[in-house]
Amino acid sequence: MDVTVKFLGGAGAVTGSKYLIDLGEFEFLVDCGLYQGPRFLRERNWDKFPMPPMEMEAIILTHAHLDHIGYLPKLVKQGFSGPIYCTEATAELAKILLLDSGKLQEEEAEYAKKKGYSKHTDPQPLYTQDDAEAVFPQLVPQDFERPFKINKNVTVTYYHAGHILGASIVKIIIKGETQEKKLVFSGDLGRYHDPILYPPTRIPKADVLWIESTYGDRVSPPVRAEDELGRAIRDTFDRGGLVIIPAFAVGRTQLVMYYLFQLMEKGKIPKVPIFLDSPMAINATKLYLDFKNDHQLAAVLEEENNHPFDHSQLHYFQKQEQSRSLNEFRGNAIIISASGMATGGRVLHHLFHHLPSEKNGVIFVGYQAEGTRGRRLVEGEPETSIYGRSVPVKAKIYQIEGLSAHADQSELMDWAEGFTDRPKFTFIIHGEEKSATVLGRKLKDELGWNTIIPQYLESFMLFENI
Template identity: 40%
Template sequence: MKITFYGAAGEVTGSQHLVETERHRFLLDCGFFQGHRAESREKNEHFLCDPKDLDAIFLSHAHIDHCGNLPGIYKAGFRGPIFCTPATAEIAEIMLRDSAKIQAEDARYLSKHIKGSHPPFEPLYDEDDVEMVMKRVETLEYRETHELDRGIKVTMYDAGHILGSALMRFEIEDEGEIKRLVFTGDLGRRNMPLLHDPFPLQGCDILIGESTYGNRTHPPAPDVKHHLERIIHEAFKNKGKVIIPAFSNGRTQQVVYYLNELVNENKLPSVPVFVDSPLSNRLTKVYERYQHLLDATAQRTLMDDDNLYHFPGIRYVQSREESMKINDLDETCVIIAASGMCESGRVTHHLAQCVSDEKNIILIIGFQAQHTLGRKLVEKQKYVKIFNKEFPLRAKVEKINGLSGHADIVDMKWWYEHLAGDEGINHTFLVHGEPDSAQALAESIRDICNESPIIPERGQSFEV
C-alpha cells in the first residue's frame, strides 16, 4: 500500500491524502488550500494526482479546507463516488455553493481592479460545477460498513468535530494481507455542547491523524450560558446592543442553543435575538433535521423542547432590507452575524453602526487571526477600520475562549492511546498541523507507536 500526502501536510489547510493499493486508488478529503491568494490559487488549480484515475473520494466533514475543492476535482475529470455521512452531504452542498458565490464576487472585483494586460480572473468553479459534483455523493450512516468493490471496506464513526464529521476505519486487502487504516479527519473534543465525544476506536495498523492543537491544552469549556446571561443583562440595563460575530457552521448553532436554554429557564430579559446570516440560517435548518445526532444533554432538552434553535423572540434574518432595519432599532437586542473574524458579511455593517457607542457590547467567541478586524477588536485598539473608514472603538469588547471544536493534546492522547490498545500502531502519519504542533504530538504519543510517528511533507509518498 502506498500513501501520498497532497495537502494538510505540515500545514492546516488543503486536506488531501491519496491511498493506492494493487487494485484501488482513493482520496481522503479534497480540501481547499487557503492563504496567500497566488500561492493558494496555484495549489487549488493543479492536482498532484490524476483525478481521472481515482476510484473514490472519502470525505471526513464539510469544512472548506476538507471539502472545498470537490467541484474542482470534478472539473478536472473525477467521476467516481464521494462517500460521506448524510449530514456532511447537506452541509457540504451549502458550503460549496457559498464558496462558488464568493469566488464569483471576488473574480468580478479583481477583474475590475487589475491593471495592464492581465487576463480576467475566473472562479475556480461555479454553482453548476457544485451541482454536478453533488450528484456523485453517496451517503453512509455512522457504524455502517460499506464494501467498495472487492478488498476494501470502510466504516464511519462520529468524530465529534462538527455535525456529520466522521472518523473512518478502512479494512484493506492488499497483496493478500488485511490492513486496518484509520483516518481521523478533524478530531473533536470531549464534553462539548450539542455534539457527541469522538467515538473511541480500538485497533489500527496505519493511522493518518490530525495534529492541529498537538502542542497546547485548551482552557476548560467556559460557562457560556453564564457569560451570555450576564452580558445581555448588562446591555439591557444600558439600553445597548450585543453584537456576536460567529462562524456560520457550528458556532452560531452553539450560541442559539445556549440562548434557548436561558429563555426556557426565564433567565433573560425580553429582548429580540437576530441571526443575521443567510448561510447560518441554511445550516441551522440542517442542524434541525439532524437533531437525532446530538448528544445526550441535547436529547434530554428535546424531550421538553422539540426544536433547540427556536424560542420566543428569535428571528432568522434573510433579506438585506431586514438586516438594515435592525440598525434602526433603538432598543436592546442580540445580533449574531457572520463572518466570525469580522472581515466580511453582515456583521461588518452592524459593527460600523455599533462600535463607537459605549452602551454596546461586542462578544468575540472564536479565534481571531492576525491582522483581521476581529483581532483588532480583541486587542481593543483605539480605532478600527471598517469599510475604509476609521471608527473609534468605544463599545465594550468581551471574549469567550475555549469553544474550539478541535481536540487538544489531552483529548488527542486519550483518543490515540485508546486506538493503539495493547498492540500499538505500526505506522503513524501526523497531518493537519503546523510543524511545531505535529512534532509535539509525535513526541507525546511515541510510546504507543511501534515505529516513530512521521510528519509528512506535501508530495511525500510512503510504502506501508
C-alpha cells in the first residue's frame, strides 16, 4: 500500500485547511476548510475540486472553525455522501457556524447583485443555508481518546487540543500489509494555561506530523489578561462610561465572560449589567453546559445561578429589539457583541451609537487583521465609516494581549518536544510564509527534525509498500 498526501489548503496560508490522504483504494480528507481573507484566496473556494467528491470515502475534522469546516456544504452539494467524523462538541458547533456561513453567503450574493459589482449578471452564493443543513446528517460524532475505525485499515483517535470547545489533535493509524504507520495532525493548538480548556495533549510518536504555525514566529507577552481587562473597565467606569467588547462568538466570548465573572466576584470591578448581544455566541455558550467533560469548568458550572455563564448581572439578548434598546443606554455596563474585528454584526450599531462619546471604552480582545475596522480603530483612526456615515471616534480604544486561542511559538515547541521520536516528515501548515519558515527552522535547528513547508496543491509520497 502506498500513502500520499495532497495539500488542498492550509499550505502557505492560515486558512482553507484541507489535506487529502490517498491509500489507493481509500481516500479521505482531514479538514474541509473555507478560504477566507484576501480575494485571491477566497477565489479558490470556487475552483473545481481535484477529484470527484462522490469518490472520496470520508472526512475527519479537527475542530469547528470555518477555515476547517466551511467548505463542507459545497462538497456535499457536489456529491460527497460519506461520513464526516468529529468530536461531539465540534458537531454541534459546526451546525451553528455552517448555518451562519450559509446565511452570509446568501446575503453577500444578494448584495453583489444589488450593487452590481459582480462579474456575473446573476451572482450565486457559494452555498445556502439549506446546503449547510444538508451536511448535518453526515456528521458522525466521536468521543475523545476512544479509537474508532473509518476503514478496515484506518483507525482514528481524537485528543484534546485546547483552542476552542471540541477542538482535537488527530492520530491516524494506517495498517499496511507488513507494518503500521502513525499520522498526527495537530489541528489548531490552544494555550497551555487557558482557564477554560484543557491544554494540548502530548503525543509521543508520529511517523508523519502536520503542525500548525499560526504564531510560529512570535512569543506572546507575559501579561495577565484578567488584570489588563479589569484596568480598562475600571478606567472607563471612572469616566462614567459604557464598555463595548467586540468578541468572536466561539471561544473568545466565553473566555471574556469567565474573566468578567472572576473580576466581579473578586471585587476588582463593580457588579454592573453585562449584555451578551450575539445569538451565535449565546448558542455556543450553551454548549459549554452540554459538554462539561470537554473543558475544565465542570465544578464551576455546578454553582447554580452563580457561574460565568449564568449570574444575576448577565443578560442574554437574542432579539434585535433587545439589541436596539442598548443604543440609548447611558452609564456603567458592559456589552459583548460580535464580530471580533468589528467588520460586521450587531457590534456595529453599538459602535455607531457609543464611539462618539469620550466617556465610553471599546476593548478589543483579539488579533485585529490588517484592513479591518478593528485594526484601524486600534491604530488611532479619528473617525470611522459605519452604515455609510462618518462616526467620530471619541471613545477610548483598548487592546488586551494574552487572549489568543492559538499556541505561540514557545508553546508549539513545548508540544513538539513531547514526541519521543523524530517524525520522518514534519509538515509546517496553517501559517503565513514568515511564521511557517521561522517555526520550521526552529524545529530543525533545536530538535533535528526534517521539516517541510508545503505549497498549495503540492503532493508528497508518505510511504511506499507498507
